[in-house]
Amino acid sequence: MADEMKIGAYICKGCGIGDRLNADQLASTATRDGKAAICQQHDFLCNEDGVKMIQADIDNEGVNRVVIAACSRRAKTEAFAFENVTLHRANLREGVIWVRPDSDDQQETTQEMADDYIRMACAEAKYSKIPESSGQQGVNKNILIVGGGVGGMTAALEASKAGYPCSIVEKTATLGGATAQLHKVIPTKAPFADPQENPVAALVAAVEADDNITVYLNSRTTNISGAPGRFAADISTESGATQTKEFGAIVQASGFTPYDANKLPEFAYGKNKDVVTQAELEALAIAANGGAIKRPSDGKEVSSVVFVQCAGQRSKKEGHLEHCSGYCCSASIKQAMYFKDQNPDVETTIMYTDLRTPGAGGENFYRSGQKKGVIFTKSVVSEVVDGANPTVKFKDLILNEEAEVEADLVVLATGMVPNSGQPTRAELTIAENEDAASAKAGEEVEIRVDVESILNLDYRQGKDVPHMANGFADSHFICFPYETQRTGIYTAGPTRRPMDAKQAMDDAMGAAMRAIGEAENAGLGRAAHPRSGDLSFPSFRKEGCTQCKRCTVECPFGAINEDEQGYPVYNESRCRRCGTCMGACPVRVISFENYSVDTVGQQLKAVDMPDEFSEKPRILILACENDAYPALDMAAQNKLEYSAFARIIPIRCLGSISLSWITDSMNSGFDGIILMGCPSGDNYQCHFVKGSGTAQERMGKVGDTLQSLSLEQERVQTYEISITDIHKVPQIINDMATTIEQIGMSPFKF
Amino acid sequence: MSSMVEKYRNNFLKEVEANVEEGEWVKMCMQCGVCAGSCPLGKHWDHPPQEIFMMIRAGKRDEVLTSDSMWMCTSCYNCIVRCPRELPITHIMHGLANYAKRLGLAPKAQPTAWFSQVFWDNMMKKGRVNELKLGLSLYFKDGFVSGIKESLKHQKLGMNMMKAKRMSPMELFGGHGVKNAGDLQKIIKKAQEIENARIESYGK
Ligand code: SF4
Numbered sequence: 006m007a008d009e010m011k012i013g014a015y016i017c018k019g020c021g022i023g024d025r026l027n028a029d030q031l032a033s034t035a036t037r038d039g040k041a042a043i044c045q046q047h048d049f050l051c052n053e054d055g056v057k058m059i060q061a062d063i064d065n066e067g068v069n070r071v072v073i074a075a076c077s078r079r080a081k082t083e084a085f086a087f088e089n090v091t092l093h094r095a096n097l098r099e100g101v102i103w104v105r106p107d108s109d110d111q112q113e114t115t116q117e118m119a120d121d122y123i124r125m126a127c128a129e130a131k132y133s134k135i136p137e138s139s140g141q142q143g144v145n146k147n148i149l150i151v152g153g154g155v156g157g158m159t160a161a162l163e164a165s166k167a168g169y170p171c172s173i174v175e176k177t178a179t180l181g182g183a184t185a186q187l188h189k190v191i192p193t194k195a196p197f198a199d200p201q202e203n204p205v206a207a208l209v210a211a212v213e214a215d216d217n218i219t220v221y222l223n224s225r226t227t228n229i230s231g232a233p234g235r236f237a238a239d240i241s242t243e244s245g246a247t248q249t250k251e252f253g254a255i256v257q258a259s260g261f262t263p264y265d266a267n268k269l270p271e272f273a274y275g276k277n278k279d280v281v282t283q284a285e286l287e288a289l290a291i292a293a294n295g296g297a298i299k300r301p302s303d304g305k306e307v308s309s310v311v312f313v314q315c316a317g318q319r320s321k322k323e324g325h326l327e328h329c330s331g332y333c334c335s336a337s338i339k340q341a342m343y344f345k346d347q348n349p350d351v352e353t354t355i356m357y358t359d360l361r362t363p364g365a366g367g368e369n370f371y372r373s374g375q376k377k378g379v380i381f382t383k384s385v386v387s388e389v390v391d392g393a394n395p396t397v398k399f400k401d402l403i404l405n406e407e408a409e410v411e412a413d414l415v416v417l418a419t420g421m422v423p424n425s426g427q428p429t430r431a432e433l434t435i436a437e438n439e440d441a442a443s444a445k446a447g448e449e450v451e452i453r454v455d456v457e458s459i460l461n462l463d464y465r466q467g468k469d470v471p472h473m474a475n476g477f478a479d480s481h482f483i484c485f486p487y488e489t490q491r492t493g494i495y496t497a498g499p500t501r502r503p504m505d506a507k508q509a510m511d512d513a514m515g516a517a518m519r520a521i522g523e524a525e526n527a528g529l530g531r532a533a534h535p536r537s538g539d540l541s542f543p544s545f546r547k548e549g550c551t552q553c554k555r556c557t558v559e560c561p562f563g564a565i566n567e568d569e570q571g572y573p574v575y576n577e578s579r580c581r582r583c584g585t586c587m588g589a590c591p592v593r594v595i596s597f598e599n600y601s602v603d604t605v606g607q608q609l610k611a612v613d614m615p616d617e618f619s620e621k622p623r624i625l626i627l628a629c630e631n632d633a634y635p636a637l638d639m640a641a642q643n644k645l646e647y648s649a650f651a652r653i654i655p656i657r658c659l660g661s662i663s664l665s666w667i668t669d670s671m672n673s674g675f676d677g678i679i680l681m682g683c684p685s686g687d688n689y690q691c692h693f694v695k696g697s698g699t700a701q702e703r704m705g706k707v708g709d710t711l712q713s714l715s716l717e718q719e720r721v722q723t724y725e726i727s728i729t730d731i732h733k734v735p736q737i738i739n740d741m742a743t744t745i746e747q748i749g750m751s752p753f754k755f
Numbered sequence: 756m757s758s759m760v761e762k763y764r765n766n767f768l769k770e771v772e773a774n775v776e777e778g779e780w781v782k783m784c785m786q787c788g789v790c791a792g793s794c795p796l797g798k799h800w801d802h803p804p805q806e807i808f809m810m811i812r813a814g815k816r817d818e819v820l821t822s823d824s825m826w827m828c829t830s831c832y833n834c835i836v837r838c839p840r841e842l843p844i845t846h847i848m849h850g851l852a853n854y855a856k857r858l859g860l861a862p863k864a865q866p867t868a869w870f871s872q873v874f875w876d877n878m879m880k881k882g883r884v885n886e887l888k889l890g891l892s893l894y895f896k897d898g899f900v901s902g903i904k905e906s907l908k909h910q911k912l913g914m915n916m917m918k919a920k921r922m923s924p925m926e927l928f929g930g931h932g933v934k935n936a937g938d939l940q941k942i943i944k945k946a947q948e949i950e951n952a953r954i955e956s957y958g959k
Pocket residue numbers: 543559560561562563564565579580581582583584585586587
């Protein structure tokens with residue numbers, strides 16, 4: 006925007022703001038301190054008339070920076086959606102009048118709060134630009150689906166139905182994946198009483214009949230480069246023939262590998278032929294084809310079978326899986342029914358410690374198994390003894406005694422290992438540095454190839470999507486399940502968490518929907534979750550860049566590549582607009598049009614700073630817009646009061662905090678600083694996955710800064726805030742006010 | 756029969772299903788323990804209902820049938836009301852007790868079992884309970900000396916009941932009954948036949 010910047014400030018007097026605050030004074034603050042060219046007051050700014058008034062100024066007066074002094078930026082977003090301007094909100098309702106008592110003696114400090122928020126919004130306006138497109142974008146509706154199991158096929162069918170052409174890349178010679186190996190599946194429909202027909206044949210037929218779906222069998226993705234909207238994937242067949250195709254987004258439904266039961270010698274696996282895994286029992290059931298199931302050793306019809314749940318699972322023992330695979334209890338019930346339905350006299354015992362049958366029909370299926378005479382014994386199996394008939398030794402947890410039972414066949418529920426590819430560079434760095442004293446985040450490590458890559462991403466951060474505990478592809482279970490740390494690549498099915506076929510199919514629908522959305526978003530140059538729709542994107546000033554690579558390393562989403570000289574190369578559509586790179590950059594050359602070191606730095610400088618003897622300290626709060634800021638808003642809705650000395654600035658992520666904001670605020674006389682971000686670590690809630698954790702590491706340096714200024718360490722505090730911490734946030738602010746009372750005002754006032 | 760029962764096989768479970776009233780419910784227990792926690796007398800039982808059900812599945816025939824536990828049930832129905840799997844637990848307890856008695860395995864001198872028999876025999880004679888005789892047989896249950904002591908303990912209560920014409924000393928000699936007690940006995944005999952046939956047919 007070459008146009009002259011023109012700030013229009015609009016002060017709302019509705020919702021009690023006009024009664025509690027002196028609007029005329031706010032208006033003069035906006036024009037005098039905020040340099041607003043136009044300032045208008047309105048009794049009810051968000052109504053049609055108020056919105057029209059603003060729009061008229063935009064249209065006729067050339068206002069292109071709109072400052073709205075009314076409610077929180079999270080309220081009335083539909084009303085205040087103006088185009089071709091930047092929008093700035095001074096939060097007078099949730100941020101001022103709702104958190105302060107309505108009494109005469111508080112009037113002065115409350116008004117000061119409001120005046121400051123007006124100054125801050127105007128300062129932000131002054132340093133913001135209107136986001137422009139990067140020119141990198143283009144719509145590509147093709148969706149790449151890696152994996153041709155029930156998940157992959159469902160994703161393809163769903164995306165195709167929505168009008169998006171799909172390519173399925175399957176490494177084996179057939180579609181169907183693990184589910185194709187099953188005799189029958191766990192029921193998905195009421196009354197959830199009996200095993201159900203295998204859905205694979207129907208899915209394969211549907212996929213084959215769909216002109217919109219191309220299937221590549223015996224193939225792998227050997228290289229994927231680019232970004233959402235412009236992924237280029239090399240699809241190579243076993244014979245080596247390779248073709249390159251372009252895609253808008255990717256669904257990874259690469260499934261799982263059954264856990265290797267050879268790691269369980271205590272259960273006589275490998276020693277006794279009549280000890281089999283669930284997968285092997287499926288093969289026996291398919292071979293029996295509705296007749297009596299025969300055991301492998303001597304072909305005898307099985308008359309008694311024991312299922313050992315959690316074999317090598319939910320255990321911290323070396324070589325075991327720590328997780329619960331989530332489907333094996335229901336699978337054992339189903340398999341016990343294979344026997345019972347054929348011959349009710351077959352004795353079927355399921356030895357479990359905790360029976361887990363997730364899904365809507367799980368409990369019904371369990372009950373149906375009991376009705377059919379499947380016996381459930383709450384116990385821990387310690388050993389399977391080899392013999393003509395294997396003998397299961399166990400502890401009965403109800404009767405609290407050791408016991409044993411002989412059976413014709415023993416079935417081990419061994420669980421799933423996700424097919425999630427290679428560790429990323431960062432994961433390896435962490436693993437390598439775990440016990441190294443000189444652990445330094447971001448150190449360069451060559452990737453060891455002991456696991457085959459699935460995606461073969463041409464990203465400097467690694468060939469596959471990042472992982473979390475137990476090797477599953479990282480995703481946030483509750484809030485954003487399909488999102489990986491690679492924008493435009495969505496995981497579905499057991500590659501991201503343990504689940505059965507039905508769940509994997511449901512999952513695939515979700516992932517397909519996200520992939521479609523991202524193909525479209527990328528085409529428009531808009532951000533994906535959680536800043537969906539955001540048009541801003543980071544850019545860097547090359548002259549200032551020292552090629553330190555901090556941004557490339559710390560970007561949680563692998564959005565930044567490097568050119569030959571080591572300068573960052575941004576891939577706009579991989580970027581989620583978190584600002585972590587901006588916070589990482591030691592020379593502060595990274596910025597967004599509407600979010601930069603200046604847009605925040607100038608806000609905190611705009612706060613009117615009373616002198617040391619005024620007894621009016623100032624507390625700066627940098628609050629993450631995802632959870633902490635909403636929590637503060639909700640505290641306000643609940644009329645929880647906090648100190649009038651607080652000045653809150655919403656930030657995109659704790660990871661975007663520039664250390665210069667801390668130094669600047671200390672230098673300009675703030676008495677205390679509170680940083681609020683989302684919980685980090687294994688159970689992270691950070692909407693940018695690693696942003697808040699990265700920030701926590703960086704904040705280690707703040708102590709030095711304080712020391713060099715001879716300031717008390719208590720003046721800067723970092724908190725991990727969940728959206729539900731409504732009662733905690735005001736307390737944190739008030740505690741800081743008390744701390745300042747104790748340690749005294751900052752000596753750095755003008 | 757017990758020699759045939761192998762541990763952790765379904766033989767005994769099947770036997771229970773075939774012979775015990777509501778026995779086919781035993782397999783439906785999911786071992787949550789709500790019944791055990793709900794039973795007001797639970798602490799006096801060797802094995803709460805949950806455990807009895809597991810013992811049946813584990814094939815512990817002797818331990819179950821000779822157990823005193825199911826005889827402790829007072830039919831308060833707490834467990835039935837609370838069982839998430841809707842097992843008719845109270846009925847199963849009585850069914851098990853009944854089955855054990857039929858097999859002659861019920862514990863000897865189990866007070867509930869003993870008193871139930873006395874009550875039944877007493878009532879069957881004349882079609883009405885002779886309270887005086889019933890009370891006395893209860894007091895003298897453990898022999899003459901303790902019987903005298905027990906009777907003296909309740910002397911005042913007895914006198915008051917007599918004064919209020921709630922009990923007559925004459926009951927000691929014959930006592931009142933229903934008209935045509937013989938017909939009643941025929942009815943009961945027929946009922947017994949039907950019941951026996953039903954027991955025979957359990958599980959068939
Ligand atoms: S750190 Fe955040 S803002 Fe920067 S490039 Fe990566 S995703 Fe985008």
